[in-house]
Amino acid sequence: MNEVRPRTRIQRRNTGAILEAALAVFAAQGFRGATLDQIAEAAGLSKPNLLYYFPSKEAIHLDLLTGLLDLWLDPLRALDPEGEPVAEILAYVRRKLELSRDFPLESRLFANEVLQGAPRLAGVIAGELRDLVEAKAAVIRRWAEAGRIRPVHPQHLIFSIWALTQHYADFEVQVRLVLGAGEPDPFPAAEAHLEALFTRLLAP
Amino acid sequence: MNEVRPRTRIQRRNTGAILEAALAVFAAQGFRGATLDQIAEAAGLSKPNLLYYFPSKEAIHLDLLTGLLDLWLDPLRALDPEGEPVAEILAYVRRKLELSRDFPLESRLFANEVLQGAPRLAGVIAGELRDLVEAKAAVIRRWAEAGRIRPVHPQHLIFSIWALTQHYADFEVQVRLVLGAGEPDPFPAAEAHLEALFTRLLAP
DNA sequence: GCGATGTTTGACCGGATGGTCAGGATGACG
DNA sequence: CGTCATCCTGACCATCCGGTCAAACATCGC
Numbered sequence: 001m002n003e004v005r006p007r008t009r010i011q012r013r014n015t016g017a018i019l020e021a022a023l024a025v026f027a028a029q030g031f032r033g034a035t036l037d038q039i040a041e042a043a044g045l046s047k048p049n050l051l052y053y054f055p056s057k058e059a060i061h062l063d064l065l066t067g068l069l070d071l072w073l074d075p076l077r078a079l080d081p082e083g084e085p086v087a088e089i090l091a092y093v094r095r096k097l098e099l100s101r102d103f104p105l106e107s108r109l110f111a112n113e114v115l116q117g118a119p120r121l122a123g124v125i126a127g128e129l130r131d132l133v134e135a136k137a138a139v140i141r142r143w144a145e146a147g148r149i150r151p152v153h154p155q156h157l158i159f160s161i162w163a164l165t166q167h168y169a170d171f172e173v174q175v176r177l178v179l180g181a182g183e184p185d186p187f188p189a190a191e192a193h194l195e196a197l198f199t200r201l202l203a204p
Numbered sequence: 205m206n207e208v209r210p211r212t213r214i215q216r217r218n219t220g221a222i223l224e225a226a227l228a229v230f231a232a233q234g235f236r237g238a239t240l241d242q243i244a245e246a247a248g249l250s251k252p253n254l255l256y257y258f259p260s261k262e263a264i265h266l267d268l269l270t271g272l273l274d275l276w277l278d279p280l281r282a283l284d285p286e287g288e289p290v291a292e293i294l295a296y297v298r299r300k301l302e303l304s305r306d307f308p309l310e311s312r313l314f315a316n317e318v319l320q321g322a323p324r325l326a327g328v329i330a331g332e333l334r335d336l337v338e339a340k341a342a343v344i345r346r347w348a349e350a351g352r353i354r355p356v357h358p359q360h361l362i363f364s365i366w367a368l369t370q371h372y373a374d375f376e377v378q379v380r381l382v383l384g385a386g387e388p389d390p391f392p393a394a395e396a397h398l399e400a401l402f403t404r405l406l407a408p
Numbered sequence: 409g410c411g412a413t414g415t416t417t418g419a420c421c422g423g424a425t426g427g428t429c430a431g432g433a434t435g436a437c438g
Numbered sequence: 439c440g441t442c443a444t445c446c447t448g449a450c451c452a453t454c455c456g457g458t459c460a461a462a463c464a465t466c467g468c
Contacts, residue, residue: 160398
């Protein structure tokens with residue numbers, strides 16, 4: 001079911017090239033829109049050679065999605081219940097925005113999956129992710145009850161952070177086109193804006 | 205290049221059914237992932253009959269996108285420079301959230317297009333949309349300079365509104381899975397959350 | 409240098425997909 | 439009821455797509 005276990009130098013190089021190429025293609029076209037030919041060409045391999053390393057298109061996609069999950073959830077896991085509430089949440093926002101800046105393809109891969117109804121990630125979202133959100137929402141609720149942040153709906157606060165940060169990766173084209181050529185890198189201004197937004201929302 | 209101009213009763217009914225069916229399929233699968241067979245079946249027509257009303261798959265997609273634009277831009281157009289600033293922006297947020305609740309397929313169609321690099325909408329985004337945003341950003345900037353709202357980066361404020369409201373349509377599956385079966389309709393809580401968020405951000 | 413193991417490819421397959429076309433069915437209208 | 443325009447369909451086509459396979463080629467340990 002999985003690809004060839006990378007044991008030789010060549011295997012490591014080629015599976016790496018395939019996953020990198022596939023990430024770009026799946027992120028831009030979605031699963032159904034992507035073709036093995038596109039991936040093979042981007043990876044610099046022939047299509048049969050692709051299928052020597054991975055048993056199917058589906059397997060490549062799944063490999064990317066599962067590999068993505070830790071990267072995606074770690075910033076929320078790092079939210080420290082013992083830390084200073086506003087600073088903790090702002091740090092989470094900053095980490096998530098950095099992810100959008102440094103891994104936009106991963107963000108768009110995830111966005112495509114969820115847009116298409118999360119056929120492959122529904123289980124993880126309803127399980128692992130839901131549990132993690134619930135746990136961190138409880139932390140936020142306690143902070144609010146202790147008066148250390150203003151009262152907020154914890155889950156919707158987390159949704160807001162996801163929406164606002166991932167927007168800069170998923171809708172990057174729109175952001176750049178609307179801002180125009182004047183400002184080439186929107187991220188510094190975005191960071192300042194989001195910091196102000198969450199500070200004013202949360203600081204008691 | 206366009207479909208048959210709807211002049212008869214049958215034409216109106218069938219072009220309508222086709223566009224409705226195509227909206228659902230394109231929103232769920234993206235342009236490349238959607239097939240004419242899926243659309244035809246959802247519309248209750250045969251594939252050749254589909255192509256009697258529209259010259260190509262591309263034409264259906266384009267028709268949907270262009271028809272979508274007014275729906276999409278009207279809420280921002282309605283932002284009144286003469287109104288009370290905070291109330292105006294909150295009303296814009298509410299209108300945009302209503303759009304996400306009532307037209308999630310349209311939102312996902314748009315999201316797919318932008319995710320894929322906006323190949324068909326780049327012109328409109330860099331033109332019409334950019335101009336509109338620029339004009340409304342100027343209004344917001346004037347409000348800030350007059351001290352009627354707190355200082356904000358106008359464009360990024362608008363991006364925030366888009367991100368936060370569209371998130372509830374584009375990532376609807378994720379929102380529902382994370383909240384769990386307990387709360388079936390996330391929109392009332394979302395509205396309250398967003399109202400608090402933007403009030404605290406903007407109210408002087 | 410040689411056999412074993414690992415890697416690559418051209419040729420091919422069955423099914424899906426966007427699209428065409430000739431002709432038949434079904435209206436609208438006098 | 440006749441006729442003309444509109445509407446619909448089965449059969450078909452070329453191309454694309456995911457995937458297979460046997461055979462050629464490279465690499466490595468000895």
